[in-house]
Amino acid sequence: MNIKINIFRTNSEEWSVKAYASIVFDDKFKVTGISIRENSRGNLFVSMPSYRSNEIKSDGKQAYRQFCHPVTKEFNKELSEVILRAYREGYDEMGYDSGTDQLSFYIKINPLSESSGNVEALVTVIFNRKFAVNGIRIVNGANGKFIAMPSQKKSNAGAGDEYVDVCYPVTKAFREMLYENILNALNSEVSEK
Secondary structure (H helix, E strand, O other): OEEEEEEEEOOOOOOOEEEEEEEEEOOOEEEEEEEEEEOOOOOEEEEOOEEEEEEEOOOOOEEEEEOEEEOOHHHHHHHHHHHHHHHHOOOOEEEEEOOOOOOOEEEEEEEOOHHHOOEEEEEEEEEOOOEEEEEEEEEEEOOEEEEEOOEEEEEEOOOEEEEEEOEEEOOHHHHHHHHHHHHHHHHHHHHHO
């Protein structure tokens, strides 16, 4: 699987976020909103895109959940090291191969009850048994079912708020194949019950 990394540096020396990164798997699926941060001891680390959940941690602070993340410790270490290397060495774009396998995926479906509104199921897609994308929704819309990728609200000065996908298929062909597989997995899940 080929992984392309793009680095977008921030201009603030006072802020803990030093840069943002995006990754693209095999020119088919993109993940944005990855941050390169500096902790209080001056060490850099990679933080996957996350959102504030409704949960409260045991220390009384708000809990955050990741939209997507490496599944294994090995891949987490590998991906973090490559992103940090690209940042430290001044690259704006860098590619590398993570094994010889082409992009593959499997799908986990979590059907929701009827009281969940128009969201029929939550979906997790796991790429190459290495990277999970959570929070994909199957929505019953006015024109039928559609797939909604994880998104975050962004404020645009003077233009109001908009939702921007955090992770998404890059090509039309891969989007159609992924969405078809998600809907087929939902149909299989529902017919088994």
